[in-house]
Amino acid sequence: MGEKTLMKGAEVIAEAAMRAGCMAFFGYPITPQNEVPEYFSRQMPKLGRVFLQAGSEVAAINMVYGAACTGTRVITTSSSPGISLMQEGFSYIANSDVPCVVVNAMRGGPGLGDIAPAQADYFQAVKGGGHGDYHSIVIAPYTLQEEADLMFDAFDLADKYRIMVVVLVDGLMGQMMEPVEFKEWVDVKKFKTPDWATVGQRDRDHRNIITSLEILAEGLEKMNFHLQEKYKIIEKNEVRFEEYKMDDAEYAITAFGTIARIAKTVVNMARDEGIKLGLIRPITLWPFPTKLIEKRAEQLKFFFDSELNAGQMLEDVKLAVNGRKPVYFYGKLGGIVPSAEDIYAEFKKHIKGDR
Amino acid sequence: MEKKVLVNEERCKSCGLCVAVCPKHVLKISEKLNSKGYHPVELFDNENCISCGFCYLICPDASIIEIRRPEPVKR
Amino acid sequence: MKTVYKKPEPITNRPTTYCPGCPHGIAHRLVAELLEEMNLTSETVIVWPVGCSVFGYYFIGTDAVEAAHGRACAMATGMKRTHPESFVITYQGDGDLASIGIAETVHAAVRGEKITVVYVNNGNYGMTGGQMAPTTLIGQKTTTSPYGRDPKLTGFPMHVPEMLATLEATAYIARASLDSPQHIIQAKKFLKKAFNAQVNGIGFSLVEMISSCPTNWKMTPVAAMERIRNEVLPVFPIGEFKVAEGVE
Numbered sequence: 001m002g003e004k005t006l007m008k009g010a011e012v013i014a015e016a017a018m019r020a021g022c023m024a025f026f027g028y029p030i031t032p033q034n035e036v037p038e039y040f041s042r043q044m045p046k047l048g049r050v051f052l053q054a055g056s057e058v059a060a061i062n063m064v065y066g067a068a069c070t071g072t073r074v075i076t077t078s079s080s081p082g083i084s085l086m087q088e089g090f091s092y093i094a095n096s097d098v099p100c101v102v103v104n105a106m107r108g109g110p111g112l113g114d115i116a117p118a119q120a121d122y123f124q125a126v127k128g129g130g131h132g133d134y135h136s137i138v139i140a141p142y143t144l145q146e147e148a149d150l151m152f153d154a155f156d157l158a159d160k161y162r163i164m165v166v167v168l169v170d171g172l173m174g175q176m177m178e179p180v181e182f183k184e185w186v187d188v189k190k191f192k193t194p195d196w197a198t199v200g201q202r203d204r205d206h207r208n209i210i211t212s213l214e215i216l217a218e219g220l221e222k223m224n225f226h227l228q229e230k231y232k233i234i235e236k237n238e239v240r241f242e243e244y245k246m247d248d249a250e251y252a253i254t255a256f257g258t259i260a261r262i263a264k265t266v267v268n269m270a271r272d273e274g275i276k277l278g279l280i281r282p283i284t285l286w287p288f289p290t291k292l293i294e295k296r297a298e299q300l301k302f303f304f305d306s307e308l309n310a311g312q313m314l315e316d317v318k319l320a321v322n323g324r325k326p327v328y329f330y331g332k333l334g335g336i337v338p339s340a341e342d343i344y345a346e347f348k349k350h351i352k353g354d355r
Numbered sequence: 356m357e358k359k360v361l362v363n364e365e366r367c368k369s370c371g372l373c374v375a376v377c378p379k380h381v382l383k384i385s386e387k388l389n390s391k392g393y394h395p396v397e398l399f400d401n402e403n404c405i406s407c408g409f410c411y412l413i414c415p416d417a418s419i420i421e422i423r424r425p426e427p428v429k430r
Numbered sequence: 431m432k433t434v435y436k437k438p439e440p441i442t443n444r445p446t447t448y449c450p451g452c453p454h455g456i457a458h459r460l461v462a463e464l465l466e467e468m469n470l471t472s473e474t475v476i477v478w479p480v481g482c483s484v485f486g487y488y489f490i491g492t493d494a495v496e497a498a499h500g501r502a503c504a505m506a507t508g509m510k511r512t513h514p515e516s517f518v519i520t521y522q523g524d525g526d527l528a529s530i531g532i533a534e535t536v537h538a539a540v541r542g543e544k545i546t547v548v549y550v551n552n553g554n555y556g557m558t559g560g561q562m563a564p565t566t567l568i569g570q571k572t573t574t575s576p577y578g579r580d581p582k583l584t585g586f587p588m589h590v591p592e593m594l595a596t597l598e599a600t601a602y603i604a605r606a607s608l609d610s611p612q613h614i615i616q617a618k619k620f621l622k623k624a625f626n627a628q629v630n631g632i633g634f635s636l637v638e639m640i641s642s643c644p645t646n647w648k649m650t651p652v653a654a655m656e657r658i659r660n661e662v663l664p665v666f667p668i669g670e671f672k673v674a675e676g677v678e
Contacts, residue, residue, distance in 0.1 A: 024512050050511045054504065055537035062501035062534065066477070066508025069495050074512070092498050198493040198509070200473035200516045209487045211478075211496035357431050370451030370644075370651040376611055393450070411435040412611040415455030416446060423431040 004179040009169070010035035012144045012180050013103055016151035017075050018043060021186035022101070024050035024074040026063035028082060031115045032171035033105035036077040057082040061089030061102075068098035069210045071197035073155050073188075077103035079171070080121050081112060083129075090164060091130030095212035095223060097196075099158035101151075102136075103167045105174040106308075108335030116335025117172035117258060122312035125166050126286045133224055135231050136164040137238065138285040140256040144178040150283075152183055161234055162196075168285060170308065172258045172337065231287075240283035241292055245271065249278030251351065252296060254305045254317050256282050258337065263306060265340040266347065275351065285313065293320035302326040304347050308337065326350075359404040359423050360411075364395035366418035371396075373410035373419060379403050382410060438462040440471050442491045451651020453608040453641040454482060457550050458489055460618050461519065464625050465492065474517040475509055477502040479531075481523040482556045500531025503538035506545040514544070517628060524551040524565040525558075528588050532564075535590075542599025542633035546624045549590060549636055552643040553662065560646025564588035567665055572646070587665055591638050595671035601633030602626075603672035607640040609658040613668065620670065627677045635677075640666055 007015065014036050017025075025040040037053065044051035050067075054060035060076050067074040078086065083104045093100060106121045108114040123129075125138045137157050141147040147169065154165040193199055201207045214220040245267055246252065255263040260281040270277035280296065282289050293303075302325050305314045311329045318327050330346040332338045360382070367389060373396055374382045381404045385397035395418070398404060406424035440462035448454045465471045471492055478486040480499035487494035497505045502520035510518045527535050527549050538545065554572050555561040562575040565587050569578040595603045602624045606617030617639055624635035640662055642654035649657060 024508070026508060052507070052511060052541075054507075055533055055540075058501070059504040059507075059534050059537060062498060062504035063508035063511070065497075065501075066495070066505035067512045068508070069505075070509050070513050070516075072512040074508070088498055089501075096495075198475045198495050199513050200475055201493050202472050207491060207493050209494045209496075211487070211494075213484060213496050215485075359431075363437075366445050368450035372451055372651050372655065375652040375655075391445075406434055407611075408435045409611040412614045413456065414459075415448065415451060415453055417437045417441045417455065417459055419435075420437040421433060422435040424434050426432055 004181050006177055006179050007144065008035055008175065008177050009144050009147060010105070010174040011039045012148050013077065013151060013167070014039035014043070016148040016182060017101070018047065019182055019185045020073070020152040020155045021188045021191065022073045022075050022155065023188065024067045024072055025076065026052050026054050026060045026067070026074070027076045027078060028054050028057045028060050030079045030082045032107060033077050033079050033103070033174050035174070036103065057085035058088065061086035064100050065089050065093050065098065068093060068100040069096070069198045071194040073159070073191070075101045075103065077105070079105045079107045080109050080118070083121060083124065087130040090136065091132050091134060092212045093164050094130070094134035094136065095132060095227070096210050097162040098210065099162050099164070101154045101158055101165050101167065103169065106168065106170045114335045115171060117170035117308060117337055118335050119170060119257060119259065119308035120312070121168070122285065122307070122309060125168050126316070134227060135286050136166045137161070137234060138166045138168055140168045140283060140285050141173070142257050142260045142281065144173070144176065144180050147173065148180045148182055157238065161230060163230070163234070168257065170258050235287040238284060239287045239289050241289040242281040242283060244279035244281065246278035246280065246296065248276055249299070250276040250301050252278045252280050252300050252303050253347070254280045254293070254303055254313065255307065256285060256313060259306050259308055262338065262340050262343060266344045269340060269344050270347070277347070282313070288316045288320070290316070290320040293317060294322070297321045297324045300325055302328060302350060304328045304330070304350065306330045306343055308332055356401060356425070357423065358398060358401055359406045360398040360419060361421040362396055362398070363418045363420045364389050366416045367393055367395035368416055369393045369395065370415065372413045372415065376409045376413045378407060378409065379405055438466045440465050440491050442489055444488050446489050447485055448482060449645045451644045451654065452482070454550060456608045456614060457548060457639050457641070458486065460614070460621055461521070461548060462490055463618065464622055468625060468629070470517045470625070473515065474519065477506045477509070477518065477520040479520070479522040479526040481526050483521055483523065483550070484557070486521055500526050500529070501534055502526065502531065503543070503545065503547065504534040507538055507543050510543060510545050518545045519548060520545060521548045522550070523556070524549070524553065524563045525555040528564045528590050536594070539594045539597050539600050539634045539636070542601070544628050544631055544633060546628045547636040548621070549638045550641045551638055551666070552641040554643055554646050556643045556646055560643065567661060589666065591636065591671045594636060599633050600672050601674040602635040602677045604670040605638040605640065605666060605668055607658060607663060607668050609640070609642070609655040616668070623673070623677050627674070630676055632674055632676050
């Protein structure tokens with residue numbers, strides 16, 4: 001660990017990715033994350049690594065796909081409308097078992113929407129987005145320090161499971177500044193071309209073919225079973241979350257990313273008034289901390305889910321609670337970020353009847 | 356004399372392109388059937404074949420697998 | 431007996447899935463012959479398209495990836511940029527390259543990506559049953575232009591090499607035809623220059639190969655080749671449109 005640096009969230013993503021051994025960036029400009037490619041464009045050439053601005057997000061994700069097929073640590077970053085364009089590539093990447101990292105700095109939608117912070121791409125990131133039965137690991141940091149640390153994990157997880165890892169942040173996370181302490185640079189000289197990579201057969205005793213195509217239904221079912229097996233292992237091993245003041249809690253806020261920062265303040269406001277409120281913050285949105293929420297449902301009177309959308313993670317919380325306790329919701333739409341006071345007031349509406 | 360045109364009959368789809376481009380008309384679609392149900396091409400007149408390789412060049416299935424030319428006779 | 435021609439090693443033992451008389455197999459063989467002659471097979475990755483040649487990796491035995499429809503040049507870019515030592519080819523049809531993938535193709539050419547594109551143009555979408563393509567001739571009947579292609583509705587055939595040749599970063603751009611032994615010999619010469627353009631690191635190279643589609647044209651393979659000479663080549667002339675300095 002080195003010293004603390006005051007940096008903008010978008011630049012933290014790029015700096016951490018490079019330190020984690022990211023060898024190539026392909027992307028297309030879109031607000032509010034342009035500082036990421038701009039930072040990469042300055043630094044990658046100095047490191048002898050690849051930076052390339054593509055002709056579109058469609059081209060960018062297929063460049064990522066190509067680089068991923070060579071076993072190279074590769075990243076693209078974008079924001080909601082750009083991520084929509086990339087869904088085709090995500091689906092192909094999923095059924096090709098190749099690793100890559102994608103950052104989505106979510107903005108208000110649908111359509112062109114606005115450029116203000118939102119969390120309305122939860123469904124798209126967590127439930128697939130592209131066609132077919134697939135998952136990507138979805139990570140949602142809530143501070144820039146966590147963002148800096150999780151970029152390393154994102155690349156490690158991608159390589160470990162040969163899967164796409166989505167780092168889901170929002171415009172606010174991209175634009176804010178915080179002091180960050182970065183992990184040491186990964187020694188990329190130690191990287192070896194994996195045995196499955198398509199870089200030319202050379203000395204290998206077999207040739208490699210990477211394809212998402214299998215025309216025989218029985219064969220495609222087998223490929224799908226393989227994916228589902230992989231997802232089961234990930235669901236077993238890689239669930240991450242943070243709990244805040246949950247030990248004696250009677251109520252819990254569920255929130256991720258930016259809104260979870262505010263929710264911590266809400267928890268403290270409640271505690272100051274003697275209300276036993278806690279926070280459950282999923283760090284991995286897929287795999288989702290279902291078992292944790294299931295367990296906490298026993299001790300809680302109700303859950304209060306808050307998001308920058310119309311209630312998306314809410315569905316996963318409800319599935320985990322499975323009707324045993326009420327799950328209330330408060331969300332803001334279109335890129336509006338609520339204050340702690342707003343959220344607390346909404347929360348207290350429900351507690352009144354409860355008491 | 357050894358055959359100047361070697362055919363892998365299993366690869367042939369009897370498209371007839373080789374027969375059409377042969378300048379010496381020494382190829383024909385045979386009466387035989389391969390396992391796919393195609394009648395493979397056959398060199399029926401080895402003697403008049405000039406080993407030009409047109410059949411090899413036009414063959415879309417690499418079923419004309421080799422063209423050989425007799426070594427010039429030394430006098 | 432001396433061997434004059436021999437099936438190249440990279441052509442696998444698996445018979446192709448193409449219709450009888452489909453020139454895809456000829457284009458495959460030309461690629462394979464050059465990989466063997468230029469000793470490139472073991473460093474080659476071929477990016478296969480969506481279309482009739484979607485299973486191409488079964489027929490040419492190199493490392494291979496299967497791109498999404500039209501995205502081959504983008505995928506090849508990702509591979510070549512991160513592994514410049516690989517020899518990267520995309521193999522694409524006219525629907526794949528000239529329609530859905532034209533943006534990826536043009537921008538790869540604009541950037542001068544050091545990749546080689548084998549572009550097989552048979553004037554329709556073969557795999558999906560013979561629909562109209564950007565390359566379909568005026569008046570040509572297809573399953574989606576049943577009254578013949580009308581330029582007032584769908585414009586004119588698209589000339590990809592002529593367009594790309596205007597871009598500074600292209601190294602070698604040509605059009606060949608697969609209709610006859612003579613043209614096939616010429617096609618190989620063009621393709622060799624395209625391969626050389628990549629080997630020598632000069633820039634983007636592309637060879638369009640005019641092909642037939644006997645099944646969807648509803649012709650015998652021989653008649654379809656005649657149609658290339660009589661109807662297609664007058665619209666799509668054979669030739670080299672760009673030969674940058676240093677291309678041999």
